[in-house]
Amino acid sequence: MRKNRKIILFILIIGFIVLIYSFIEPFWLRVREAVISSKDVPSAFHGARVVFVSDIHHGPYFSRDRVKKLVEKINALNPDIVLLGGDYFHRSPKYIEPCFEELKELNAQEKFAVLGNHDHWESAGLTRECMKNAGIEILDNRAAWIEKDGERIKIGGVGDMYEDEQDIEPTIGDVAENNFVMLLSHNPDFAEHIKTKKIDLILSGHTHGGQVTLFGLWAPIIPSVYGQKYRAGIIKTGYTKVIITTGVGTITPPVRFFARPEIILIQLKSELV
Numbered sequence: 001m002r003k004n005r006k007i008i009l010f011i012l013i014i015g016f017i018v019l020i021y022s023f024i025e026p027f028w029l030r031v032r033e034a035v036i037s038s039k040d041v042p043s044a045f046h047g048a049r050v051v052f053v054s055d056i057h058h059g060p061y062f063s064r065d066r067v068k069k070l071v072e073k074i075n076a077l078n079p080d081i082v083l084l085g086g087d088y089f090h091r092s093p094k095y096i097e098p099c100f101e102e103l104k105e106l107n108a109q110e111k112f113a114v115l116g117n118h119d120h121w122e123s124a125g126l127t128r129e130c131m132k133n134a135g136i137e138i139l140d141n142r143a144a145w146i147e148k149d150g151e152r153i154k155i156g157g158v159g160d161m162y163e164d165e166q167d168i169e170p171t172i173g174d175v176a177e178n179n180f181v182m183l184l185s186h187n188p189d190f191a192e193h194i195k196t197k198k199i200d201l202i203l204s205g206h207t208h209g210g211q212v213t214l215f216g217l218w219a220p221i222i223p224s225v226y227g228q229k230y231r232a233g234i235i236k237t238g239y240t241k242v243i244i245t246t247g248v249g250t251i252t253p254p255v256r257f258f259a260r261p262e263i264i265l266i267q268l269k270s271e272l273v
Contacts, residue, residue, distance in 0.1 A: 097130055187223075
């Protein structure tokens with residue numbers, strides 16, 4: 001009987017520790033670095049720093065002060081380009097304007113974004129208006145060339161897979177395979193629709209890395225029709241490469257377990273240098 005009590009007590013203690021930790025991890029924001037080396041990266045962009053952030057979910061579980069500190073942490077990375085992957089707020093349109101009032105302070109020469117499903121659910125119109133006021137260029141089914149020292153790369157985006165259409169023609173219509181092209185897609189499942197080698201890198205969020213995982217190895221719930229494939233990390237397809245971030249904030253419940261929130265810092269490397 002005593003042995004059984006000890007086992008039960010041990011299980012309860014471990015369960016309590018896991019529970020407490022799951023509420024702490026959402027605040028343990030990290031910077032994950034990735035080097036993208038390619039002959040398609042022009043020499044003028046060798047060493048360029050690209051920060052990618054998604055799924056902030058400003059709302060009842062992610063305060064405005066935390067958004068402000070997130071912006072400060074991004075700015076401390078000295079990015080040349082900031083890319084935002086959607087789902088900026090959670091549960092109410094009242095969080096839209098405060099979120100972008102903070103994101104307005106992002107210090108980068110180029111700032112681009114797409115909308116996620118939550119942005120459509122709260123107010124796509126107000127989101128776009130606030131993005132514009134914050135100096136962030138919207139790339140839903142659009143694209144833009146970035147020029148430096150007579151060379152250029154292209155960044156495009158597609159609409160959310162739940163609530164919008166997806167059109168990559170603005171991104172690939174005027175590029176060759178030797179141009180370096182990045183595509184923002186809130187949902188990583190869109191990578192399965194890419195059947196061209198004109199897109200070098202897709203940047204996605206949406207999955208939160210599963211948010212709650214079995215020690216980072218497997219997640220019981222992932223909003224993807226491809227199961228664990230696009231949970232998080234760098235995935236290669238037959239046509240392109242996909243970086244999936246675990247995101248910054250959370251949805252309900254506001255917990256994470258071995259799916260730490262993160263900022264992605266991408267350093268571009270030209271193989272021509």
